[in-house]
Amino acid sequence: MRIAQLFLMAIIFGLLWFALHHRSSTEARAFRRIAFLGLTVLIILAVLFPGALTDIANTFGIGRGADLVIYLVAIGLLFFSVSTYLKFGDMDRRMTLLARHIALLESKGDIGRIDPDELPKV
Template identity: 40%
Template sequence: MLPVVQTVLVLAVVLISLVLMRGGTNARHLAIRRMLVVVFAAGAAFSIFFPELLTAVANFLGIGRGTDLVLYATVVSFLVFMATTYQRFRQLEVSLTRLSRRVALDDAERPWEGA
């Protein structure tokens, strides 16, 4: 595999992870995630119908087989999935902690109010 392709793959993993780990559940991040899913699904369907073209694209990029290209794309997609899942899990932990604190304060005894 060409060093250029390796560098591009590593940069893609790092950049996508940084963008998605940066935070935010706003409409922009949701749109980016949806577009990535659509692109991945279209690429997967395209590779099923035209495997020889996928091999040609892989050869153009300096990768031996189309199967290897699919593997690399799957690894990048999995890392993106892990990053977004971690971000969502972390946000849930923060929300649960805030909620737990609020409930604890609301249910705490207030000695100045009298029992």
């Protein structure tokens, strides 16, 4: 296995682990913003210096700079999907709690045990 493969695998699993364990925490938010800024800078640099990208790719054992970009974008997309999926799950749970609270408030007085006297006499 080449260095690049090991490196990318490490990044993928590291990000997945991070997404699963640190969601909605302060670190996670900061991390997302840094990743966003980093990626933006990287894209600008890649556009300005296409040759440099290939040099960086080569040091990781990847042939072309474009391949490196594809890998990074794929990782970014995976990370984005997982964190969005989890975020929706969290929102869904919060909305459920709110809805349940309302449902139970609304039904107060309507639900309750049948008064034993209302049941047919034995």
